[in-house]
Amino acid sequence: MTSTAPLPRRPATPLPLAAAPEVHPPPFRLPGEHFVAALLWLALGAAGLVLTAPQLAAGNIFDPRVFAVTHCITLGVITSAIFGALYQLFPVTMGRAVRSLGVAHLTFWLLQAGALLVVAGFWFSSGAAQGTGWVAVGIAAVLFGPNLISQSLRAYPDPVVGRYIAAAYVAFMAALGLGSLRIGETLGYWHVDRLAMIASHFHLAALGFASAVAIGVGSRMLPMFLVSHGFPRWPLRWIGPLGGAGLAGFTLGQFAGSRGITLLSGGLMSLAGCLYLYLGLEYFRRRVRRTLDPGLAHVAAAYLSLAIGAGVGISLLVGRGGFSPRVWAVYGLLLLTGWLGLLIVGVLYKVLPFLTWLHLFGPRMGEGPLPTVADLTRPAWGWASLACLLAGLGVMVPAIGFGLGAVARIGAIAFALGVALVLAQAGRVLRLWYSR
């Protein structure tokens, strides 16, 4: 007895079975500890921003405390969040599991200890702390590669994403390598052009590493959360090669002191950035969920920061007015806290409640009425955090640009208030997780 009468929307084509390998995500503790660390680093970074905002407005971008806050964001927030997201993403969406959970936990602690030492080393001007910290971060990075990144090139079913992540890892190692050049210089082993080193190091970290991961992982995650369909895939094939070539050329141009190479490669990076902004716009434009929740609104705000940051970057590239540290400070702020910071907050607003829902209610699916993922959060807190973060950036950016230290600090306080709300929201969700 068989009934196979077609359903109203039965597809006309044959139905091959899904060939996705069964790979289970790691226990929540692994990505969870990374996400919690990233949020704590965000709080520390926001506090540091309050203290150093006047320095930024004064154009003292080489102040060791400014470096401390910068590395709070890059190593603490961004790298912790990226490592955690990759540990979670790979098994579920890429069909590849982390090789060793033990090594993964080890890289976490090495990264945290290293970042803490680096930040403290900058803040308290301790070369020994910095050196030890960089060694720990370096070991964490080296271990992370074979444990997870080598899996990315065999990622199923989307090798493009795997290539972005592998390329990001190369940029991460290159950024660390350039950082070590500076250590060698400090110890008197060699001389490097400080501006060239910092400019290259910054772009490799912010664009080559963090943004490449955001592009690759985001190409899976954002359409999933927005329920976007019909967006073009071709920009993904160009953004990586254009951005990668641009970044390599930019680094070469900086160290060779060639304005021509810098201009050309900066142009390639700008083109890649524009293509990515177009793709991001398409993700949002072609979404089925018309109403944005607070998490996705943070992501939209991140794209806006990227667009403004790209504009500032292009003005720095083509400008002939000489070195302008305040504009560099604005550029760094827009890319690190605006683009990457807001993006991470937005993604965590989606991922933490989602994983908590899976933990609490996933096994009960179909048993009866269950809360939705949105029910686990307080949207009002999410909107309030977005308002504070945007107000903070909106005040800080012009204040730093015009050299208004006190106003920049007020903006930083608003930003810190937004971060406090993000932490409160995350804390609420995590309490739910541990409630059962």
Place this chain on the structure above:
Amino acid sequence: MNGAISQELEAHRAEAMKELRRVIDPELGQDIVSLGLIYDLVVTGSDVMVVMTLTTRGCPMQGPITDGVRRVLSDLPWVETASVQLVWDPPWTPERIRQ
């Protein structure tokens, strides 16, 4: 006789489809039938096989949703085995959503 069997199968099929509406996508807040994720439902005696997709390939909800499908179908008194075949071709598109 055949007509009676056919009627019974259709009734089972309709009943199974109704049960599938109890499986709600927690992110979108909509059931999997309304979302158009069910491509086919094959009833063979006391066996039910659901051919379905997800909104995104590699969706983290894959396990809970397919488990939920098996669970709600197993609740039916006439079902002995409930299975799920996950397919990606043709891919899900928003046009499949039924409000």
